[in-house]
Amino acid sequence: MLVIRGNKLTLFPLRDETLESFWRDTEDVLASSQYGLEVINELELSCLHLSDKMTDKLGELLQQHAFTKISLQSCTATPPLLEYFLKQVQSCCQLQCLESNGTLSDCWSPSSMQILEEIPLKALRLLGMCFPQVGDVEMTNAAETELSEVTSTPKQPLHEELQELDLTGCQWEQIESLLPFLKSCTSLQKVSFKCCRLGDDDIAQILSTLGSLERLRTIDLGVNQCGPNGIQAVACLLEESVSSSSSSLQFLDLSYQVVPGGVAFHFERLAQALLSNAKCCKTPLKVLRLAGNQIRDAELTSLAMALEHCRLERLDLSTNCISNQGLGLLSQGLARNQHLKTLNLRNNDFCSLSMFNIEHNVSLHQVQHVCPPSCPNSQWVEYVCKLNRGGRIILKATNVPQGLWPTVLARCCQQNNSDAMYYLLQQGQHR
Numbered sequence: 001m002l003v004i005r006g007n008k009l010t011l012f013p014l015r016d017e018t019l020e021s022f023w024r025d026t027e028d029v030l031a032s033s034q035y036g037l038e039v040i041n042e043l044e045l046s047c048l049h050l051s052d053k054m055t056d057k058l059g060e061l062l063q064q065h066a067f068t069k070i071s072l073q074s075c076t077a078t079p080p081l082l083e084y085f086l087k088q089v090q091s092c093c094q095l096q097c098l099e100s101n102g103t104l105s106d107c108w109s110p111s112s113m114q115i116l117e118e119i120p121l122k123a124l125r126l127l128g129m130c131f132p133q134v135g136d137v138e139m140t141n142a143a144e145t146e147l148s149e150v151t152s153t154p155k156q157p158l159h160e161e162l163q164e165l166d167l168t169g170c171q172w173e174q175i176e177s178l179l180p181f182l183k184s185c186t187s188l189q190k191v192s193f194k195c196c197r198l199g200d201d202d203i204a205q206i207l208s209t210l211g212s213l214e215r216l217r218t219i220d221l222g223v224n225q226c227g228p229n230g231i232q233a234v235a236c237l238l239e240e241s242v243s244s245s246s247s248s249l250q251f252l253d254l255s256y257q258v259v260p261g262g263v264a265f266h267f268e269r270l271a272q273a274l275l276s277n278a279k280c281c282k283t284p285l286k287v288l289r290l291a292g293n294q295i296r297d298a299e300l301t302s303l304a305m306a307l308e309h310c311r312l313e314r315l316d317l318s319t320n321c322i323s324n325q326g327l328g329l330l331s332q333g334l335a336r337n338q339h340l341k342t343l344n345l346r347n348n349d350f351c352s353l354s355m356f357n358i359e360h361n362v363s364l365h366q367v368q369h370v371c372p373p374s375c376p377n378s379q380w381v382e383y384v385c386k387l388n389r390g391g392r393i394i395l396k397a398t399n400v401p402q403g404l405w406p407t408v409l410a411r412c413c414q415q416n417n418s419d420a421m422y423y424l425l426q427q428g429q430h431r
Contacts, residue, residue, distance in 0.1 A: 002026050007039050009065075012046035023057050042069040050077035055085045062092035069097040069123075072104060079109040086115040095119055102128025102169065125166035163215075164190045175202045179209045188213050192220040200227030200259070207233035211240055218251040222289070226257040231266035235273035238285060248283050255316065256292035267295065271302035278310045289316040291344070297326035307333030307340070314342045318368070322348040328355035334364065344368040353377040358384055 001017075002025065003010040013022050043065075048054060070089060077085065082104060089095055098121055105128065116124075162185045172178055175198075182188075193206065203226050210216055226234075237249060277284050295317060307330070322330075327350050334340065335357070346368050354377050358364055366385050371378055 004040070008042040008044060009040050010044040010046060011048065013048065019051070019053055040065055041067055042071070043067045044071040044073060045075055046073045048075050050075060050081045050085050052081070052084070055081065055088055058085065059088035059092060062088055066094055068094060069099070070095060071099040073101055074103050075100075076103060077107050079107050079112065082107040083109065083112045083115060086112055086119075090115055090119055096121060097123040097125070099125040100127070102130070105129045120161050122161055123164035123166075124162060125164075125168075126170060127166065128169035129167070130171045161187055163187055166192045167196065168192050168194045170196050172196075172202075175205055179205060182206065182209045183212060186213065187215055189215050190218040191216065193224065194220050194222045194253070196224060198224040200225060200229045203230035204233040207237050211237050217249060219249060220251075220253040222253045222255040224257060225259045226254060227259055228266050230257075231270055235269050238273040238277040248277075248281050249285055250283060251287040252285060253289040254293070255289045267299035268302040271306040274303075274310055274312070275306040278306070278312075284311045286312060287314045288312055290320070291316050292319040295320040295322065297321075297323055297329065300326045300329045304329045304333035308336045310337065311339045313339055315340060316344040318344045318346040318348070320348055322350060324350045324352055324355045326350070327353065331355065331357045334358055334361050337361065338363050340364055342366045342368070346370045351375065353381050356381060
């Protein structure tokens with residue numbers, strides 16, 4: 001069956017459909033000019049077996065269209081067949097992005113990787129792969145030599161133009177085999193190791209290697225096991241960004257570190273690095289996600305101090321253990337913060353926003369929270385966040401009478417009209 005949506009072409013077989021009938025129907029649709037096939041640049045292959053005949057047919061399709069992205073979803077093959085398919089890809093199209101999930105995990109042979117190294121990819125997404133440790137199984141000398149080619153530094157880095165590497169769900173029994181490859185990706189800007197079951201030492205090794213990549217801007221380490229060594233490596237990475245002459249890290253995800261205590265017991269070191277990064281770095285960290293790390297009020301003391309000077313634009317503290325007291329600590333830091341735009345506080349332990357004072361915060365545009373509808377000041381927070389920067393500048397102006405804001409807020413809440421704030425504040429200036 002063939003599906004065309006926008007610039008994406010999806011091929012997947014129906015049950016009990018033969019190759020001949022499948023490809024005949026595909027060619028009939030592609031032969032029609034009414035679909036505007038000239039704009040198609042993405043090919044998704046779903047639930048296909050990459051046999052010799054199927055790969056030959058796909059090769060003909062690749063010659064007709066300049067696909068820049070190919071996605072292999074739930075496909076099956078053998079190592080020689082996958083190698084044959086990659087050769088077709090290499091010779092027929094200007095591929096920039098390749099994506100494959102775990103159903104092909106056992107098919108990536110050293111020969112396949114060598115072919116892949118010769119394709120100027122900008123994005124590589126190998127999801128749910130399992131990379132075994134050398135020596136786990138008995139191998140011949142030839143097999144050991146072949147496998148060592150994969151686990152050693154590539155002869156041709158994969159690839160010098162690679163900008164995005166997504167290894168979500170992948171697993172390594174020997175993390176050292178990955179480090180030379182990471183170091184060779186000098187153009188890498190975005191990397192994801194989400195749900196890779198990485199231990200504390202593994203994360204420390206990976207971050208130490210990534211620190212040498214000057215163009216790296218995004219690191220996703222969500223749902224792993226970051227401990228003291230990992231947090232120390234994160235802190236060093238943020239502090240090294242201060243001396244970087246080219247660029248620095250701007251997005252960091254440390255959510256759901258599933259170890260006892262998570263990030264919380266090492267929060268002071270992280271906050272110290274955030275403060276150094278904010279004060280001295282030309283392009284500091286902008287997005288930090290710390291959801292699901294059992295962060296309690298005690299750990300927020302150091303973060304509140306860092307927030308006074310921090311240049312984060314988005315901070316995620318959802319699914320932690322923050323109480324009303326913790327909200328008070330956060331509001332103290334936010335009172336002087338002029339950069340944070342979005343704060344996520346969903347699924348915490350507070351039942352009131354009475355301790356959360358953001359009345360004079362100029363930058364904060366959105367506070368995501370969950371509390372009972374009757375919670376004191378819940379509407380107050382929502383209305384404050386609806387004010388744009390211009391409205392808050394009026395609020396902070398010295399000629400606005402003291403005590404005007406509570407009166408304006410009360411009237412707007414009664415009328416359920418946040419737009420009235422601007423009018424009432426401006427009128428108050430002339431009284």
